[in-house]
Structures are given as structure tokens and as C-alpha cells.
Amino acid sequence: MTLAKEIPTSLNGNLPNFSTEAAPVVSEEEMRQAVRTLLLGLGENPDREGLKDTPKRVVKALKFLTSGYHQSLDELLNGAVFHENTDEMVLVRDIDIFSSCEHHILPILGRAHVAYIPDGKVIGLSKVARICEMYGRRLQVQERLTAQIADALQGLLKPKGVAVVVEASHMCMVMRGVQKVGSWTSTSAVRGVFSEDAKTRQEFMSLIRHTPNFS
Ligand SMILES: Nc1nc2c(ncn2[C@@H]2O[C@H](COP(=O)(O)OP(=O)(O)OP(=O)(O)O)[C@@H](O)[C@H]2O)c(=O)[nH]1
Numbered sequence: 001m002t003l004a005k006e007i008p009t010s011l012n013g014n015l016p017n018f019s020t021e022a023a024p025v026v027s028e029e030e031m032r033q034a035v036r037t038l039l040l041g042l043g044e045n046p047d048r049e050g051l052k053d054t055p056k057r058v059v060k061a062l063k064f065l066t067s068g069y070h071q072s073l074d075e076l077l078n079g080a081v082f083h084e085n086t087d088e089m090v091l092v093r094d095i096d097i098f099s100s101c102e103h104h105i106l107p108i109l110g111r112a113h114v115a116y117i118p119d120g121k122v123i124g125l126s127k128v129a130r131i132c133e134m135y136g137r138r139l140q141v142q143e144r145l146t147a148q149i150a151d152a153l154q155g156l157l158k159p160k161g162v163a164v165v166v167e168a169s170h171m172c173m174v175m176r177g178v179q180k181v182g183s184w185t186s187t188s189a190v191r192g193v194f195s196e197d198a199k200t201r202q203e204f205m206s207l208i209r210h211t212p213n214f215s
Pocket residue numbers: 101102103140141142143170172173176177178
């Protein structure tokens with residue numbers, strides 16, 4: 001493993017825990033070897049037929065599950081911010097979340113509800129889901145994921161307010177550890193008018209609880 005002088009520009013600002021000096025560059029082969037070592041440590045034979053391509057598959061899967069480190073808001077937005085004279089709440093509900101907890105690298109499965117009150121600008125609806133994907137496909141804690149989604153929208157649109165609720169089940173609490181099947185966690189991040197005005201916050205909460213008749 002060597003130390004990079006610079007983080008590739010695509011990662012700038014996305015790797016929270018490395019300074020520019022210390023960002024390690026790890027080859028694909030080194031990553032596969034690490035998975036092979038894990039398999040050996042688990043008492044498996046990494047050379048048996050079913051496992052011989054597993055290191056390659058695991059590295060590919062983990063790279064996909066953390067691909068959000070290589071995205072940027074600019075890129076995913078693709079210019080889809082539009083001037084619109086509205087200040088009514090926009091809510092995108094039930095956005096599925098597939099993230100990975102940073103403590104165990106196990107799945108966090110759930111959904112996000114994202115609302116904002118525009119102040120002259122709206123964003124393409126699909127981009128709200130793409131923002132959730134970008135931050136979801138990183139090693140996360142749910143609280144940070146929720147706040148990052150809220151802060152991204154706040155920064156991009158400078159709206160009157162943003163509210164985000166994430167409801168998710170952590171496989172590290174279900175499949176191992178305390179093993180609480182069916183437990184889930186709700187986190188919220190409110191900015192602007194949603195934090196200042198209880199009525200607006202309540203409207204958001206009641207909209208995310210309402211069951212539409214097409215679902
Ligand atoms: N706040 C928060 N905690 C999380 C999240 N994901 C996992 N955790 C918790 O992180 C904690 C790590 O605790 P440790 O005691 O260091 O790890 P552990 O021995 O594996 O803990 P147990 O899960 O209790 O067996 C656990 O309580 C997890 O439930 C998250 O998104 N937010």
C-alpha cells in the first residue's frame with residue numbers, strides 16, 4: 001500500500017477521514033488479497049470452486065456500495081435547477097435507501113422523505129432521489145446521512161426550508177449483536193422554516209404519514 005500525494009480530484013471533499021497527505025492508494029489486487037485473508041480467517045478455503053472468484057466479487061460489490069464517494073452534487077444535478085415562482089411545499093416520499101453502516105459495513109435499509117419550501121428555485125424531482133443515493137452509497141451513520149441530504153438541498157436551492165426524515169433498519173442490529181428483528185430508527189434534519197415553525201413541521205409530518213390511495 002502506498003500513500004498518495006494527492007487525492008484524485010473525483011474524491012475531493014468526499015472522504016471525510018483522510019487528509020490529502022495521508023490518502024492511501026490501494027490496488028484492486030491488494031483489496032482482493034484482503035478479502036482472501038478474511039476468508040482464510042473465517043476458516044474457509046478461498047481456492048474452492050464456489051469461493052475462488054469471491055474476492056473479486058466482494059471488492060466489486062463494496063466499490064458499488066460506496067460509489068457515492070466518487071459522485072459530486074454538480075455532476076448528478078446536471079443543471080436541473082429551475083426558476084419557478086412557487087413557495088408551496090415539495091415533498092418526495094418513500095425514496096428507498098440502501099446504505100452501509102460505517103461500524104460493521106452491514107446494510108442500512110430504509111427510506112427517506114425529503115421536503116423543501118422553494119424560494120424561487122426548484123430542483124428536478126429525480127435529483128432529490130439521486131442526492132439520497134449519493135450519500136447513501138457511502139459508509140454512514142444514519143444521523144449524518146440525514147443531515148447531508150438536508151444540507152445538500154439547502155446549499156443548492158437556498159430554499160425557505162428543508163426537512164428530511166430517514167426511517168431505516170440496521171442489519172447490524174438485526175442479524176447480529178443485539179438481534180432486534182423489526183427494529184428501525186427514525187432520524188430527522190430540519191432547516192429554515194421547518195425548524196422555526198411548528199405548523200410547517202407538522203404539515204410535513206402528517207404528509208409523510210398519509211397513505212395515498214394509489215400505493
Ligand atoms: N448512532 C448510530 N449508531 C449506529 C448506527 N449504525 C450502527 N450504530 C451503532 O454503533 C454502535 C457501535 O458500538 P460498539 O459497541 O463499538 O460495537 P459493537 O460491539 O458491534 O456493538 P453492538 O452492536 O451493540 O454489538 C452500536 O451501538 C450500533 O448499533 C447509526 O447509523 N447511528
